[in-house]
Amino acid sequence: MVSHSEALSRTPLYALHLELGARMVPFAGYEMPVQFQGIIAEHRHTRSAAGLFDVSHMGQLHVSGDGAASALEALMPADIVDLPPGRQRYGLLTSEDGGILDDLMIANAGDHLFMIVNAARKEADLEHLQRHLHQRCTVRALRDRALLALQGPAAASVMARIAPEAAELAFMDSRRLNIGGAECYVSRSGYTGEDGFEISLPAPRAEDFARTLLAQPEVAAVGLGARDSLRLEAGLCLYGHDIDTGTTPVEAALAWAVAKARRPGGARPGGFPGAERILGQLTEGVSRRRVGIRPTGRAPVREGAELIDAQGRHAGTVTSGTFGPSVNGPVAMGYVESAHAAAGATLDALVRGKPLPVEVAALPFVQHRYHRG
Amino acid sequence: MSDMKFTEDHEWARDEGDDVVVVGITDYAQEQLGELVFVELPEIGSDVSQGDEAAVVESVKAAGEVKSPVSGSIIEVNESLVESPGIVNTDPTGDGWFYKVKMADRSELDGLLDEQSYKDFVAELD
Numbered sequence: 059m060v061s062h063s064e065a066l067s068r069t070p071l072y073a074l075h076l077e078l079g080a081r082m083v084p085f086a087g088y089e090m091p092v093q094f095q096g097i098i099a100e101h102r103h104t105r106s107a108a109g110l111f112d113v114s115h116m117g118q119l120h121v122s123g124d125g126a127a128s129a130l131e132a133l134m135p136a137d138i139v140d141l142p143p144g145r146q147r148y149g150l151l152t153s154e155d156g157g158i159l160d161d162l163m164i165a166n167a168g169d170h171l172f173m174i175v176n177a178a179r180k181e182a183d184l185e186h187l188q189r190h191l192h193q194r195c196t197v198r199a200l201r202d203r204a205l206l207a208l209q210g211p212a213a214a215s216v217m218a219r220i221a222p223e224a225a226e227l228a229f230m231d232s233r234r235l236n237i238g239g240a241e242c243y244v245s246r247s248g249y250t251g252e253d254g255f256e257i258s259l260p261a262p263r264a265e266d267f268a269r270t271l272l273a274q275p276e277v278a279a280v281g282l283g284a285r286d287s288l289r290l291e292a293g294l295c296l297y298g299h300d301i302d303t304g305t306t307p308v309e310a311a312l313a314w315a316v317a318k319a320r321r322p323g324g325a326r327p328g329g330f331p332g333a334e335r336i337l338g339q340l341t342e343g344v345s346r347r348r349v350g351i352r353p354t355g356r357a358p359v360r361e362g363a364e365l366i367d368a369q370g371r372h373a374g375t376v377t378s379g380t381f382g383p384s385v386n387g388p389v390a391m392g393y394v395e396s397a398h399a400a401a402g403a404t405l406d407a408l409v410r411g412k413p414l415p416v417e418v419a420a421l422p423f424v425q426h427r428y429h430r431g
Numbered sequence: 432m433s434d435m436k437f438t439e440d441h442e443w444a445r446d447e448g449d450d451v452v453v454v455g456i457t458d459y460a461q462e463q464l465g466e467l468v469f470v471e472l473p474e475i476g477s478d479v480s481q482g483d484e485a486a487v488v489e490s491v492k493a494a495g496e497v498k499s500p501v502s503g504s505i506i507e508v509n510e511s512l513v514e515s516p517g518i519v520n521t522d523p524t525g526d527g528w529f530y531k532v533k534m535a536d537r538s539e540l541d542g543l544l545d546e547q548s549y550k551d552f553v554a555e556l557d
Binding site: 098356388410 | 465466468469471487489490491492494513
């Protein structure tokens, strides 16, 4: 383990994590905190007060040039041309065969676009964007920035104290704000299903800012363990597990990320990688689909577990599964054949060779509580 | 506790006399697993062999197995773990015991680690 960790990167908050007693694990090439006080306690704290997450391992990209929005639409089925300044959207980079290269957030920052991409995909995304778009716009990684997420029902009152302008934002608003002399990108978003904020700031300012947040009575540090159980309860995909190059947006139940403007009859239909297959699936349907899976018993059903129907035939595969502290029981997601995709369908998951009953469930498991303004 | 023996898979076995051994997982094991959310216990009356999977534990992050430190017949299980798996985290060598086994071969205990050897073994892991 020691020889591996030498090759791992560290975020600007590494020393603070150690000081706070975090258990560190390798994740996407970084040494990251998996837990501080305990995953269940951190999960519950985020749902009841506010959790602070270090997500500085994620990629932050700056895309500029007159045709940047239009150029990006050549790689994504999103509506970026009409994305208003100060707003952000969820988007997907698609492959020629309709698979998902990455999922991301993209904000209109006025004179440029600001993107947040997955840690494990950031180098591949950068290369992909530069290779396809270098004649139309400039894409560069903002490697000297940290990214913090403050999530939970108390996040807004905490931000109102520290950065009043941020607390004015509505869900998916994004602003460039000066917070205590630091040039920040602040959005009202996150990946827990709760109201909250993501704050990009210069790396040298990250530790002071994190300490200021942690000094607020509502705020506790939260690790990747609770981030996973929170996002799973919220029905949100984890790239490399629930979505990847082998799943299309329609199969992944992310058709909402294929903008109206990019569909047949829209203002700018098609024109993104895999358009023929993805748009075809919108009308013709798919043979399998991502769904929520609720094990009937207490045992968690984890990634890789096979799902079988009453006749013992293969019916699908679990792609994420854990114990959901807010649900107070096991929760999972996976792909099932369309015949079994309706909520309430019953299947068995094979766990340690034994069939455990599960039910197909509507997502999310825990209702989103975004601040829609 | 001198009557406690350990395995390199982080189980403990405590000799209760009359060839009865109580089995659980060590503090190191519960610490590594994190908060347990599910425990599957063996059936009373079933036979286990040394090194076989006798119980299953699941934490938020991972699944694990409890390999029996000794062979024998299961005579009692700690049912309270089914409703409250977290007892294993708070008291792994006390109230967090898993099952009692009537040993088939007492000499198996001699092959297990004593407390100091186990401590040394764990120290090497960190």
